Amino acid sequence: MTRERGTHAGPRPRGHGATTTAGAVLVLGFLGVFFAWPVVAILRLGLRSGIDEVLTRPDTWRIVAFTLGQAAASTVVALLAGMPLAYVLARVPVPAKAVLRALITVPFVLPTLVVGMAFRALLGVSEPSAWAIVLANAFFNIAVVARTVGGLWAQLDPRATDAARGLGAGPFRAFRTVTLPALRPALWSAAAVVFLFCSTSFGVVLVLGGGRYRTLETEIYLRTVRLLDLPGAAVLSLLQFAAVLAALAVAAFARRRRESALTLRRARGATRRPSGVEWVTVAAAGAVLLALAAPILALLVRSVSSRTGWTLAGYRALSGTGGVLDVSGWQAAWNSLRAATDATWMALLLGILACLVLTSLRNRWATELMDAALMLPLGVSAVTVGFGYLVTLHVLPGDLRTSPLLVPFAQALVITPLVIRTILPVLRSVDQRVRSAAATLGAGPWRIRREVDLPLAGRAVVTAAGFGFVVALGEFGATGFLARPEAPTLPVAISALIGRPGELNTQMAYAACVLLMLVTAGAVLVIETLRSDLSGEF
Template sequence: MTRGEGLARWFERRAIAVLGVATALVLAVLFYYPVLTVFADAVRLGGAWNFEVAREVLTDPFYFGVFAPLFDGDLTAVSEIAADQPLGLVGFTAYQALLSTIASVALGLPGAYVLARYEFPGRRTIRSLTILPFVLPSIMVAIGFYAFFGANGPVNDLLAALGVGRLSMLGTLEAIVVAHAFYNAPLVTRVTTAAWESVDARMVETARSLGANPWRAFRDVLVPQLLPAVLTGALLTFVFTFMSFPIVLALGGFQLATVEVWVFSLVQQLDYAEAATLAVVETVVSLALTYAYLTYESRQSANSRAANPPPRKRFFPSVSADAGSLIAGLERAAILAYATVAAVVFVGPIASMVVESVTGPNGLTLQYYRFLVQRQVEGASFQTLPGVAVRNSLLFGAATLLVALPMGVTVSVLTARGGRWERLADTAAMAPLAVSGVVVGLGMLRGLVFGVELFGHRVQVDGPVAIVAAHAVAAYPFVVRNVSPLLGGVDRSVVESARALGATRVRALLDVELPLVAAGVAAGAAFAFAISIGEFDSTVILATGSSSYTMPVAVERYIGNRTLGPATAMGTVLLAVTSLSFVVIDRLGGRWEV
């Protein structure tokens, strides 16, 4: 055996361990180091420890409202602060997240009921579409809300035609809450539908046989089985909306700023210490909530029951007593009313953006698209060029896929069995879900982009590399969440049989396990690419002052110039590229719905 063959055999036997170490090192450099850099910025000034900025932030009523005196030990100012600004910036962030969570649950639960209890044409397609908000760039959705609820949007046109008067919704908390519901209600619908399809209907039948009426059986038997999924969706929604950035920035601006938006503002002002302190506060809150979610999810998985869902009813039944009953008719009328509301919230903004991009003061026009073409052909290098944005987005997406997919599969392999150490590793690997892109982008800017002294040499990375790194960190947890559950469900006897026949651990993984979970791998790949295409939070920080901007950043810059027409045109291009990319990866990789 040659030396090269020996090394190859050695690597094949230890490939999983080597990949695990490599993934841990990548996470340490691309995630934990930047985040710790932000933490250090909060308490180090001029190379020395200094807690003065942190103390000023914690005791400032602007940030913590009535809780600020608690950090200062002076309770005499509580009543005065309560009358002036009781919530503070952090409190307002939690308040809008709570309202957004309530709206998302209220909008998502009826959808889960319809999908779980009724059979109708297109049901599977609609169920699959509940995943789309996760791949739609948030800045694009903000553009859609501008077009839909704006002064000259279809909502106000309809209200004016009815003589009700125009609605001024943009720049309000209501607009932010509805936009958050657009993103997170489908999440609530999806997790609750999955739970509803996994309930044990025999328990309901037993309760009915013992004399319980339908409402009592629903309340005492079915609700306890669904409540964990509802709470999971609500907790995730709160985490996501607490860290929301593009939606709040576009629809609320600095008048309705959250912690994330204010951190971005402080970074623009080069006030890194104060920005870092706020980022630490936000990260601690989101990490605590994410840990609670992962712990709760683990407990529910351990207590899961065998699925025996009740049969679904036909929404359009043949002529029967059920079809003519009053209760069934009222129920279907309520469902149709809900479908109308859902269509307004989910379809209206996106359709309005597309329509707005081809509508001018005098009717249909392509002038906004011509503007994009002219900007690309004639624009100066310091301007935002659409072609450069599209090229960068596609290149960054492909590079992100190459990094995030192996990382996600490796973490899935190492954590799929669900033991104590595996759960600990899973929690550490899922930390990027709880840390906002603004924090990661700020950490990379302050650390990797500005440069690090290492063994007497200054090590720096350029903007594109940092952007790909930030995108990979944001994307790979979604690969894990798609692949890990399927790997955990693979029959271990099949893998053991392959090992007994002489296959190494990595060969069994490549030839047996991954083919069995190909749908999850394809789903993870689609998510990774689409998330990179739409990532805005870290990109807007790392692309400042460079030509590394992407399509979402280009859309935001056009909004910033108050040129809604070109912004909607760029948003439509972003929608087309995102959808096409997702479909291509879906077709190449197989079914992505799991």
């Protein structure tokens, strides 16, 4: 009987079963306490009535159709725009690549409300627009595609593609028949994450939809916060949950067909100068960068402009206290940095442990179920999770509802799936026969992970850390409900300013957005510098 490359064939390392079980218990335990329990509590409160009424409304199914349709369209646009950037990050030796990665990542962490307003100004949209929603959601998620796909692409051995070119295949045919099949695990991972983000998009739809275009996320918020219709919101949360499960099942099925051992190489010397028609891809990447820069430039211009001309009034007001904000903008920035740091180390511990468990499980169905469970926080409304925390966590020792770690816990739930989707494709691409050989020589499971997996996955871990950190910096959905008034993060401060009338408040909001972009860009540059320093080791 033949054995597929990359499967778990071979002898089991000593202690393999106990180690895997313990890791799975820790991961699922955290997920159960900080995700499943709060969500189930809210659903139990809300599902006592109102199911038939909500499901029989034609508006409900129109909202479901628009949610899935705009998410699918946004995912396609993000994939098409992100692939040229992934190629440049992986294969082209451009100068200051750390700066390029930072520029690509910054749009992903901007508050959704601000991006919605930026696209309204940029596109001249005065009426609700479905295409503006699609473009804005794609703008957010291009970084997911570029970083996830580019991370695996950089470690693919280019000799297979070079061999195909040597046999007469053109650049496009070599890409289609050799490179693209090898990239499919990362492509499906990126597509699943982008679809989940777009299907739960909140601020963009709220600003650009104008009440005419509504998604399940905005409808859940409306029913929970404004209409106090908890039963109706709970039913919509179930529909959202079902849609997420279906998307995860499709993505898992597609990934399972392609996630076998790939030919990886160490990153040193992985880039080369493009030739011939490959310059078209580089030009396309440049066009995407210009498109990403346009909304950001609109925000910069808006932060220093008023009805009477150029002004720095927003920045001056942001440096003080009082009025709408109880703290200065600088204190809000420090709150964001502190919460993001805590969320990142939590998500890294949980995500790396989850990846090790997922690559160690021998039961295919157990692996797929656990993988899907770890992705669910991306597809459940932040409103549901936030209110669930307030309802449930008071029974734990110390009443976590008043703990400064509550916001990092919620942010860690959001970024852990991103950590997993960044690291897991690389770990699953390691040829299992290498692990089996190490086990035959007497290496235990942890030594195998340290000496076999880490040299290939180390850079992916650093990438996941940086990616998760900047996502936590800009997280608003859960943070907006859980942050204490005396300790707001920058996205919470921006939301408060946007919600108040007055030109000065608007200028302060855009100034705070610029501050968030600068903090994010600085953090990404630090991470990218560390990542570059590690490139010689991993």
